[in-house]
Amino acid sequence: MNIKPTVLDFAILGLIQDNSLSGYAIRKMFEETALGSYSSSPGTIYPALKRLQKGGLVEKISQIDSAKSSFKITQQGLLILKSWFLKPIEKVDVEKKINELLLRFGFMESLIDKQQRIHFLISFQEELIKYISELETYYKSEGFKMPLHGKLAFQYGIESNKTTLKWCKKSILQLT
Amino acid sequence: MNIKPTVLDFAILGLIQDNSLSGYAIRKMFEETALGSYSSSPGTIYPALKRLQKGGLVEKISQIDSAKSSFKITQQGLLILKSWFLKPIEKVDVEKKINELLLRFGFMESLIDKQQRIHFLISFQEELIKYISELETYYKSEGFKMPLHGKLAFQYGIESNKTTLKWCKKSILQLT
DNA sequence: TCGCACATGTAACGTGTTACATGATTCA
DNA sequence: TGAATCATGTAACACGTTACATGTGCGA
Numbered sequence: 526m527n528i529k530p531t532v533l534d535f536a537i538l539g540l541i542q543d544n545s546l547s548g549y550a551i552r553k554m555f556e557e558t559a560l561g562s563y564s565s566s567p568g569t570i571y572p573a574l575k576r577l578q579k580g581g582l583v584e585k586i587s588q589i590d591s592a593k594s595s596f597k598i599t600q601q602g603l604l605i606l607k608s609w610f611l612k613p614i615e616k617v618d619v620e621k622k623i624n625e626l627l628l629r630f631g632f633m634e635s636l637i638d639k640q641q642r643i644h645f646l647i648s649f650q651e652e653l654i655k656y657i658s659e660l661e662t663y664y665k666s667e668g669f670k671m672p673l674h675g676k677l678a679f680q681y682g683i684e685s686n687k688t689t690l691k692w693c694k695k696s697i698l699q700l701t
Numbered sequence: 702m703n704i705k706p707t708v709l710d711f712a713i714l715g716l717i718q719d720n721s722l723s724g725y726a727i728r729k730m731f732e733e734t735a736l737g738s739y740s741s742s743p744g745t746i747y748p749a750l751k752r753l754q755k756g757g758l759v760e761k762i763s764q765i766d767s768a769k770s771s772f773k774i775t776q777q778g779l780l781i782l783k784s785w786f787l788k789p790i791e792k793v794d795v796e797k798k799i800n801e802l803l804l805r806f807g808f809m810e811s812l813i814d815k816q817q818r819i820h821f822l823i824s825f826q827e828e829l830i831k832y833i834s835e836l837e838t839y840y841k842s843e844g845f846k847m848p849l850h851g852k853l854a855f856q857y858g859i860e861s862n863k864t865t866l867k868w869c870k871k872s873i874l875q876l877t
Numbered sequence: 878t879c880g881c882a883c884a885t886g887t888a889a890c891g892t893g894t895t896a897c898a899t900g901a902t903t904c905a
Numbered sequence: 906t907g908a909a910t911c912a913t914g915t916a917a918c919a920c921g922t923t924a925c926a927t928g929t930g931c932g933a
Binding site: 531533564566568569572573576 | 919920921922923924
Binding site: 547548549552553567568570571572575593594 | 883884887
């Protein structure tokens with residue numbers, strides 16, 4: 526299939542990887558659990574499901590007794606989901622897509638074996654360490670030029686990445 | 702003006718609030734400084750500038766000697782930018798728009814007096830405290846049901862908000 | 878029976894992404 | 906002279922947002 530699922534698509538696939546859900550149930554999941562910060566509006570979810578269906582990643586299961594239907598992930602969908610989990614972590618991911626990395630991690634437990642999940646975290650960790658040292662180097666050379674608010678905002682970036690790094694380390698320990 | 706600028710629009714306005722810049726210079730700013738994680742592609746920046754121009758928030762200053770031109774924020778633009786800085790902080794902002802809050806903070810220094818900037822941080826802090834306690838309450842009641850990765854991902858959410866809170870406190874001290 | 882939550886969708890719209898296109902200037 | 910960077914743009918496309926639309930079932 527030559528479609529690239531969006532992050533939202535992957536979030537849906539992640540949600541229904543074990544249990545089929547109705548469109549409405551999926552919406553509620555996005556609305557109530559603060560999972561990621563993904564949209565739950567009908568204008569987002571239903572078109573996404575249609576998309577995934579057309580791409581062969583999910584199939585619609587119609588109930589006999591009622592008009593309700595639910596969506597089940599296909600074999601294809603599972604493969605695509607797995608390859609998303611295992612995609613190598615790049616610089617740009619830690620720079621701009623931390624949420625997506627967390628989403629990947631949050632959903633990978635049952636489809637990926639422990640060793641590879643640990644590898645995910647280690648690789649995450651490595652990219653974070655590189656990125657943090659880049660930020661600190663930049664701050665050392667340019668920080669003094671920045672106005673107060675610029676400095677503080679920049680420091681926020683460093684702090685928040687350090688927190689992510691700590692979380693990585695803790696999670697690696699939890700898994701081993 | 703009945704246009705709602707996007708976050709990117711505001712980021713551009715913030716960048717040119719003191720110094721006029723060319724479209725290319727703006728692109729480079731987004732590309733090189735990791736300011737926010739906003740796009741720097743020509744297909745994003747130039748249409749945005751055209752948009753802002755049409756809305757009367759920036760004006761194009763053409764150089765006499767060359768074909769180069771730069772963009773200057775208008776009085777209107779300054780007003781709109783200010784009102785963005787001063788917009789009350791809501792729940793949804795801390796839930797899903799931390800980056801936007803940081804962007805607002807990072808750019809507000811020269812246009813907003815110190816008292817109001819501190820008020821921004823205090824209000825930010827208050828919303829964070831509420832949100833963190835919501836997350837912790839949820840975790841206490843639902844956490845035990847979550848699979849390991851779910852727990853860890855959820856904990857990440859809590860940790861990262863706590864880091865933001867710490868940053869808030871530190872920044873309030875820095876400003877006072 | 879009134880209103881709310883359940884449940885599924887469509888249509889218009891704007892924006893960002895990607896890819897393409899063009900030309901000037903600088904430097905090796 | 907050729908490559909890289911400066912510099913500005915356009916066009917197709919897909920996605921998410923917002924608003925609209927419709928109907929069911931349940932409990933007060």
